Amino acid sequence: MTIDERSQRLSAGDQWRRDWYLSRVDWHLATLVSGRERRRIITSLRDDITGEASQHGLRATLSGLGDPRVLAQDYADGDARRRPLWTRGIVAGMSALLLYWVVFFSCLLGMFAVVAEASITEVRTHFLFIEVIAFADDTGFGVGWTDRAAWLIVPLVIVATVFLLTSRAWRGWRKQR
Amino acid sequence: MSAPSSSHDSQLLRGVLPLLILTLLHERESYGYELVERLRALGLTGLATGVVYPVLGRFERDGLVTSHLVPSSSGPARKYYAITESGCDAQEAAVGKWAAIKEVAERGLDRGRTPL
Numbered sequence: 001m002t003i004d005e006r007s008q009r010l011s012a013g014d015q016w017r018r019d020w021y022l023s024r025v026d027w028h029l030a031t032l033v034s035g036r037e038r039r040r041i042i043t044s045l046r047d048d049i050t051g052e053a054s055q056h057g058l059r060a061t062l063s064g065l066g067d068p069r070v071l072a073q074d075y076a077d078g079d080a081r082r083r084p085l086w087t088r089g090i091v092a093g094m095s096a097l098l099l100y101w102v103v104f105f106s107c108l109l110g111m112f113a114v115v116a117e118a119s120i121t122e123v124r125t126h127f128l129f130i131e132v133i134a135f136a137d138d139t140g141f142g143v144g145w146t147d148r149a150a151w152l153i154v155p156l157v158i159v160a161t162v163f164l165l166t167s168r169a170w171r172g173w174r175k176q177r
Numbered sequence: 178m179s180a181p182s183s184s185h186d187s188q189l190l191r192g193v194l195p196l197l198i199l200t201l202l203h204e205r206e207s208y209g210y211e212l213v214e215r216l217r218a219l220g221l222t223g224l225a226t227g228v229v230y231p232v233l234g235r236f237e238r239d240g241l242v243t244s245h246l247v248p249s250s251s252g253p254a255r256k257y258y259a260i261t262e263s264g265c266d267a268q269e270a271a272v273g274k275w276a277a278i279k280e281v282a283e284r285g286l287d288r289g290r291t292p293l
Binding site: 061071 | 208209210213225226227228230231233234235237238244246249252253254255256
């Protein structure tokens with residue numbers, strides 16, 4: 001019997017609420033147990049929740065299970081070790097990259113505004129070690145940046161730093177020693 | 178027997194719950210919520226399901242219990258837990274340890290009750 005067959009009697013909304021709860025448990029388990037153990041726990045818990053929800057409703061079932069963080073700690077009781085948080089590292093790294101580009105393009109828009117309003121053909125500034133140029137003339141407008149390597153290296157360094165710090169990558173290194 | 182309050186000591190509960198779960202599964206297999214209800218019927222009235230499932234999960238990982246899904250005509254399949262041979266051995270060993278601890282505790286409590 002597949003998970004889909006088991007879930008077919010839960011409404012779509014209940015399936016979504018169950019999976020959202022499971023994803024929160026999974027998020028907290030990531031800091032405590034290995035990936036294989038985490039998958040085993042989540043599969044087992046999904047079956048338990050689905051079975052119990054048919055008797056008592058999903059709301060009562062999830063309420064009985066309590067806070068996902070506490071439940072994850074109970075599942076990991078005795079096995080918890082300080083592990084690298086790879087998923088958190090990736091999410092934080094990608095968020096940092098997104099933030100970098102949002103700020104970068106906001107800066108570019110500001111430069112375009114200056115070029116347009118001051119009736120000048122070119123504006124130059126530095127954005128985190130990168131020289132950025134915004135220009136406009138009768139033929140059109142555009143942007144450019146110099147320091148060929150820097151425009152690639154700066155965001156890479158930001159992403160790598162955020163990833164290493166938020167994922168606690170050194171825990172994996174300690175484990176291997 | 179008086180029922181423990183819903184705020185029973187969580188450390189005491191952690192100590193005794195695995196033994197009770199193995200003992201109840203030794204009587205007969207149960208699905209998760211049924212097991213919770215059987216434990217509540219023993220007097221653990223405020224017991225949360227979230228305390229029981231992690232214990233069952235560890236038992237399953239350690240081979241003390243097995244689980245299987247039983248299709249239900251009224252809803253999704255239920256996951257039944259059954260004790261294994263290793264689980265029976267572990268239950269017997271735990272009962273012995275519990276008896277020894279109980280004896281020590283009672284000896285200590287009797288000394289407290291004896292007039293000086």
